[in-house]
Amino acid sequence: MATTVINPDTEQVGNVVPESKARQAAPVTDTGAQKEWTATQRVAFRIAFIFFIIMCIPTTAEWWNNLVTINWFHLHYRDLYDIARFSPSIYKFQTPAYNLLGYIDWVEALAIGIVGGLIWTAFDNKNKQYHNLYYWLRVVVRYRAGIGIIGFGFTKLFPVQMPYPSLGVLNTHFGDLTAQKIYWLSVGIVPWYQVFAGVVELAAGTMLFFRKTTTFGAVLLLGALGDITYVNFAYDGGVHVYASYFVLFSAFLLWYDIVPVYNLLIKERFTVPPVLIPEINQKWLIVTRIVLKTGTVGIFLVWLYYLQYVNFKYDPYKQPSTSGVKQLRGNYNVSEFKLNGQDIPYSPLDSVRWQGVTFEKWSSLTFNINKPLNLDLSNGGGAAMRDINRNFELTGVAGGKRVFYYDADTVNKVLYLQDKLPEFTKRKGRRGNRGGEKAGDNKLAKPFIPAEAKANIRNEVTAIDPAAQSTRRERGVPEELKDKRKRAHMVLSYNADATGSHIVLTGKDDKKNDVYIVLDRVNRPYALTDSKLVAGKY
Numbered sequence: 001m002a003t004t005v006i007n008p009d010t011e012q013v014g015n016v017v018p019e020s021k022a023r024q025a026a027p028v029t030d031t032g033a034q035k036e037w038t039a040t041q042r043v044a045f046r047i048a049f050i051f052f053i054i055m056c057i058p059t060t061a062e063w064w065n066n067l068v069t070i071n072w073f074h075l076h077y078r079d080l081y082d083i084a085r086f087s088p089s090i091y092k093f094q095t096p097a098y099n100l101l102g103y104i105d106w107v108e109a110l111a112i113g114i115v116g117g118l119i120w121t122a123f124d125n126k127n128k129q130y131h132n133l134y135y136w137l138r139v140v141v142r143y144r145a146g147i148g149i150i151g152f153g154f155t156k157l158f159p160v161q162m163p164y165p166s167l168g169v170l171n172t173h174f175g176d177l178t179a180q181k182i183y184w185l186s187v188g189i190v191p192w193y194q195v196f197a198g199v200v201e202l203a204a205g206t207m208l209f210f211r212k213t214t215t216f217g218a219v220l221l222l223g224a225l226g227d228i229t230y231v232n233f234a235y236d237g238g239v240h241v242y243a244s245y246f247v248l249f250s251a252f253l254l255w256y257d258i259v260p261v262y263n264l265l266i267k268e269r270f271t272v273p274p275v276l277i278p279e280i281n282q283k284w285l286i287v288t289r290i291v292l293k294t295g296t297v298g299i300f301l302v303w304l305y306y307l308q309y310v311n312f313k314y315d316p317y318k319q320p321s322t323s324g325v326k327q328l329r330g331n332y333n334v335s336e337f338k339l340n341g342q343d344i345p346y347s348p349l350d351s352v353r354w355q356g357v358t359f360e361k362w363s364s365l366t367f368n369i370n371k372p373l374n375l376d377l378s379n380g381g382g383a384a385m386r387d388i389n390r391n392f393e394l395t396g397v398a399g400g401k402r403v404f405y406y407d408a409d410t411v412n413k414v415l416y417l418q419d420k421l422p423e424f425t426k427r428k429g430r431r432g433n434r435g436g437e438k439a440g441d442n443k444l445a446k447p448f449i450p451a452e453a454k455a456n457i458r459n460e461v462t463a464i465d466p467a468a469q470s471t472r473r474e475r476g477v478p479e480e481l482k483d484k485r486k487r488a489h490m491v492l493s494y495n496a497d498a499t500g501s502h503i504v505l506t507g508k509d510d511k512k513n514d515v516y517i518v519l520d521r522v523n524r525p526y527a528l529t530d531s532k533l534v535a536g537k538y
Contacts, residue, residue, distance in 0.1 A: 074471040154304055184396075
């Protein structure tokens, strides 16, 4: 299979030549007749070829296991998203200082590329240019970049990556939010801007699927992801490595057009860029190309679009998917608070009395106490199936904010609450000590929900809307129930009037104290205009 190169030499200033004539003036020559590459170019290409192949191919067993175990007939959006979203993973040093802000895998891939490229050079004295190989390397890179950014873009097109703030977050003092949280919320409060960002990323990815629009897609990708990379450095967002992954790919794809663009924009000369075009004559290769291209577009543009729409409507991955007790939703003032029978009057300095209570539209109870708490500095992402593990509402929030997930026995009107921040993540460290203790170090306490109460509590797997059911959820919820991390527990009975404007909570707090809490709903208007483009069905 040969590759032809359109390599025009026509350069005119001030004269406009019709495209048809320009192409006639551009001789089409076979690669064998092209000028030989210099020795430096050949070595650089060999190194780059190995480096980019390593960057484009998944290297973890987890990725391959996911590929072969997913149920293609009962998909969750995350199944395809995890196929689209990967980056090189070679060897991680135990000492963070050697991980180079997360770029250590890039350095390792480059080192392998240099060694491999030099070995290749030592054994390959025959080939004087690599037009064919260069073309197919560009194909691999543009499809990898296209698939990856489309997976990224759909989480913005249907705005779930930066969720609209919960009531608990809206009631948090600005100074108690981390820089990362402020940025993510500033995008989350304007969902249509997030949609615009998604359109840009999807447009870039789609154009990379086609040779004729690759340059436009690479320019769009470079601008969009270059900005996101800088934002993540500036706001300590933690996604800088993956964002710059696409900047690297777009720069590589644009390298091919640097000279023509320079001639056109700087020298102001008539320019038709050289184009590598493979000559595919075998019928089986033509059919294979069509099938692979159609399959890629169908899976990652059409199918993933539908799955992401379902996720947005019924199962947004950064916020709980199932509704809480509707009667309880809202903001509340604590009118009365008793601890072990002793009345504790309101004081902003008290470290025990609850303040600023909210019941979210999902199964979360939040309140403030005047006591420093450990801060979760993650971005609240991940692939959790259980609502208790979807923690965007608590990450990056300080000021004594506590968030509890609850299972509701609506027959006996009892809430079984668990702290959404497990104890073993409450350690020193930039993003929580995820792995600072062995799983067996914290033995899960005996189930605190009685069997008779469980009969009145909905099943987590089937609680979601049937349209969003998936094999991933059916497997994921039982797997996450095996979590050995210790959580603080509370058991509270609730008694509310018909409208839920007045609630009395009684029971045991997380320190096993008897509590009696009276809540009165407050209508707290916000300057933000409610958006109709909010994820979830509650």
